[in-house]
Amino acid sequence: MEELQHMPPSLWADTAPAAPARPALTESRRADVLVIGGGFTGLSAALALAERGIDTVLLEANAIGWGASGRNGGQVIPGLKYDPETLRQRYGQERGQKMVELTGRNADVVFELIQRHGINCEASRNGWIQPAATHASLKVIETRARQWADHGVDVSWLDKATCAERLGSEAYLGAWLDPRAGGLNPLAYARGLATAAESAGARLFERSPVQGLNAQSGRWVAEVQGGATIDAGQVLLCTNGYSGGLQPGLARSVIAANSYQIATRPLTDAEAQGILPGGEVVSDARKLLLYFRRDASGRFLMGGRGPFHEPQGEPDFRHLQRAIGKLYPALKNVEIGYRWAGRVALTRDALPHVHQPAAGLTVALGYNGRGVAMGTHLGKLIGEHLGNDSLHEALPFPITPIQPIPLHGLQRLYVGAVVNYYRARDWLER
Numbered sequence: 001m002e003e004l005q006h007m008p009p010s011l012w013a014d015t016a017p018a019a020p021a022r023p024a025l026t027e028s029r030r031a032d033v034l035v036i037g038g039g040f041t042g043l044s045a046a047l048a049l050a051e052r053g054i055d056t057v058l059l060e061a062n063a064i065g066w067g068a069s070g071r072n073g074g075q076v077i078p079g080l081k082y083d084p085e086t087l088r089q090r091y092g093q094e095r096g097q098k099m100v101e102l103t104g105r106n107a108d109v110v111f112e113l114i115q116r117h118g119i120n121c122e123a124s125r126n127g128w129i130q131p132a133a134t135h136a137s138l139k140v141i142e143t144r145a146r147q148w149a150d151h152g153v154d155v156s157w158l159d160k161a162t163c164a165e166r167l168g169s170e171a172y173l174g175a176w177l178d179p180r181a182g183g184l185n186p187l188a189y190a191r192g193l194a195t196a197a198e199s200a201g202a203r204l205f206e207r208s209p210v211q212g213l214n215a216q217s218g219r220w221v222a223e224v225q226g227g228a229t230i231d232a233g234q235v236l237l238c239t240n241g242y243s244g245g246l247q248p249g250l251a252r253s254v255i256a257a258n259s260y261q262i263a264t265r266p267l268t269d270a271e272a273q274g275i276l277p278g279g280e281v282v283s284d285a286r287k288l289l290l291y292f293r294r295d296a297s298g299r300f301l302m303g304g305r306g307p308f309h310e311p312q313g314e315p316d317f318r319h320l321q322r323a324i325g326k327l328y329p330a331l332k333n334v335e336i337g338y339r340w341a342g343r344v345a346l347t348r349d350a351l352p353h354v355h356q357p358a359a360g361l362t363v364a365l366g367y368n369g370r371g372v373a374m375g376t377h378l379g380k381l382i383g384e385h386l387g388n389d390s391l392h393e394a395l396p397f398p399i400t401p402i403q404p405i406p407l408h409g410l411q412r413l414y415v416g417a418v419v420n421y422y423r424a425r426d427w428l429e430r
Helices: 002-006 011-015 040-051 084-091 093-103 106-117 135-150 160-167 186-200 314-327 371-385 408-429
Strands: 029-036 056-059 128-132 156-158 174-178 203-205 210-216 219-224 229-237 255-264 281-283 290-294 300-305 336-346 353-358 361-365
Touching (some): 011 186, 011 336, 029 219, 040 056, 040 186, 040 371, 084 135, 128 135, 128 160, 135 174, 160 174, 186 203, 255 314, 290 314, 300 314, 314 336, 361 371
Parallel strands (some): 029 056, 029 229, 229 361
Antiparallel strands (some): 128 174, 156 174, 210 219, 219 229, 255 300, 255 336, 281 290, 290 300
8 A cells, every 4th residue: 555655636547456565776776777767658568578587676756557558548449540551551551561460469468367367457448539620530440440441450340320329429420449458557557567477587666766777788777766776787677658867868759748647436337328338438539539438436537638738637637527528518617537648659650669878778658549459569579579689570579769749848849739739620620
């Protein structure tokens, strides 16, 4: 229960199974690999490394799952923002097809880990519905569904009537259903990965922020708050939307945008009648998307973009409550039990990034809102191949230099402008 004091308030912090107390690093140590960051990428990498028999230490600045890994919407969606044909066109047939095949397995990897390690995280795999509110976005998802069907996925097309029946809302023109996806309690899942990594032999420390990272004599020395150090042969940096100054330019290579979420109290049987009866997760196809689902206790969850600043009170979440009322008029005045937010890392090309800015240092970040599945899978792949020549071939993405976004200091204005632009596009398309 100790680490709950270090978790930001959220639905997940209140409902995830309690985690064991983990110590802060107070004595200097050596390790084969140091993982920095206790989110999905770092945890799945630490698990895979430990299962290879590699001496692994993971340092988390706060508590396991403190960042967006413990504060997201809990939607496990395969693939990337780009459709299969787009990936093949942009990156060539061989590289593009590899990206399609590997990222298409993202959700499989999550549910396989949950089953193999017996992780108690309210996991369900009832599919993902992506509905369209405009005729323009309807054409987009028709193409997307066809491409994944051509790739062998047993997709379903939902016309307007069927979509309304599956969602319990008349707000959309149609949708497609991807059966590979599902939902979970993300903080419970992160804590389960941590337990599995420790069982495999990894050493995990919380409340141990790394304040300096330096190469010395072919190894890396991480300086931890309080004076302890970790001396490691390899370092994997997985700090995503909460990246700081450990690696020059890294924090400026992504936009750390807030994703805002709310959850109602558990709905009564009458209130819940007809709302997502199949238990799917949903994120729609508008430019400024909404994502929603129900949890294991019958609450209704709604998420979307919000102000760039950290939440300052109920007014920052009112756009989400209005969205619930528009999609489900019967829930317009239902009590909201939880409000919270977490930062996602958005990249300029909408793809995850893997960097190796120096020998023995690997960086992975930038999941653009699909971190549960993509972060887990990428961490697992890195953990299985780190230190080997096979790493480049194992990854779906090329290893690239860190490239800061121009005028990154204006990101607050940039995000606001993009949000307003996408909001206008959505309105015009309607």
